[in-house]
Amino acid sequence: MSQTFPLTGISSVAIHGADNHHAESSHVTPIYATSTFTFDTAEQGMERFASLDKEKIYSRWGNPTFKNAEETIAALEAFGLTDAAGQPLQLKALLHASGQAAMATLFLGNLQSGDSILSHFSLYGGTYELMHKVLAQSGINIIIADLRDLNIAVETIQNNPSIKLVHLETPANPTIQCVDIDAITKLAKAQNMLVSVDNTFATPYLQQPFKYGVDFVFHSTTKFLNGHGTAIGGVLIGKDIELMKTKMWKWHALLGGNGNPFDAYLLITGMKTLELRMERHCSNAMIVAKFLEQHPAVAQVNYNGLTSHPDYHLCQRQMTHPGALMSFELKGGLDAGKQFIDKLQMCVRAVSLGTVDTLLSHPASMTHFSVPREERLKFGITDGLIRLSVGIENVADILADFEQALAS
Structure with a gap:
């Protein structure tokens, strides 16, 4: 029919x-x-x-x-x-x-x-x-x-x-x-x-x-x-x-x-499960972004759902939700970022994004490796920046993994 x-x-x-x-x-x-x-x-x-x-x-x-x-x-x-x-x-x-x-x-x-x-x-x-x-x-x-x-x-x-x-x-x-x-x-x-x-x-x-x-x-x-x-x-x-x-x-x-x-x-x-996945991706991402923003080891979080992001108001007008992607930098710079990534136990070290699991990568040495450093810095892609694609796992487990990896 x-x-x-x-x-x-x-x-x-x-x-x-x-x-x-x-x-x-x-x-x-x-x-x-x-x-x-x-x-x-x-x-x-x-x-x-x-x-x-x-x-x-x-x-x-x-x-x-x-x-x-x-x-x-x-x-x-x-x-x-x-x-x-x-x-x-x-x-x-x-x-x-x-x-x-x-x-x-x-x-x-x-x-x-x-x-x-x-x-x-x-x-x-x-x-x-x-x-x-x-x-x-x-x-x-x-x-x-x-x-x-x-x-x-x-x-x-x-x-x-x-x-x-x-x-x-x-x-x-x-x-x-x-x-x-x-x-x-x-x-x-x-x-x-x-x-x-x-x-x-x-x-x-x-x-x-x-x-x-x-x-x-x-x-x-x-x-x-x-x-x-x-x-x-x-x-x-x-x-x-x-x-x-x-x-x-x-x-x-x-x-x-x-x-x-x-x-x-x-x-x-x-x-077929796009809406279901995106709802969970987005709700998890907002919680993770707020966690990172208040963490004493984090210097900056780039997430459009935070009022601290310069494009917050444009995002509110143009998108129905800020989404599941963010990037952040630790106060210890590149070395602290590498240590954090190495200590993760559940979240995944990989390029790409948008999968059901939480993925983290280092743009300067991975996705943007071929972009000249002076160009990267002009774009805001610093040496210590970490990109995060928040997955659909139980958000408490994502936070627990981040907490132990950020512990000095």
């Missing part, structure tokens, strides 16, 4: 947002582990190649398992939003093998030699490197400015007509700085510039950039959307459906950034 009423809860969308009419009446999305698909007739093959939906030709181009994941993510990002005509917002997602692959499609599909891309301080190290090593070699100019200062944003956007794309990462990695999506998008649109937002840290449960008129949203699906650290993936979502099915799909296919059916299946499974 077809669904005839709108879903009113994001958990329902995460479970039922895609077309769930599967082959052989399968309850869950099958893993279509096939490199290619057969045609019943020559005419059917011709029709599939002529169509803008190519999920049943060749798995580098598309795959039914990918399609289910794409439809779910698009439905989550569009949940409750309307287009200019007041109709439910329609989006198109393209699933990739990794966040980096999705980012490459976003950048290379929209920029060419002579264009400029504008972004801000404190970006994920992989994004920074992709810009400065790959895009720069292609003749694309990289402009980095403090877009949290709207005066600087206005000056930069108005004085650089070569800017084609403004890329925002908010909250940003690992300082948890926020950029005003609404204000920056209005400035960019006044100059006919495209806007993309990395929504990995927030997820569509906490923040929906399309609400503010952006053109693209990006996720590393490896993180909160999957939620269990079982698969690598990335997704690019756009509101220009034809563009996404033509030019952006072509770049995606030619760059070979397709996902694989098993990882897509794991992503679909993980997204």
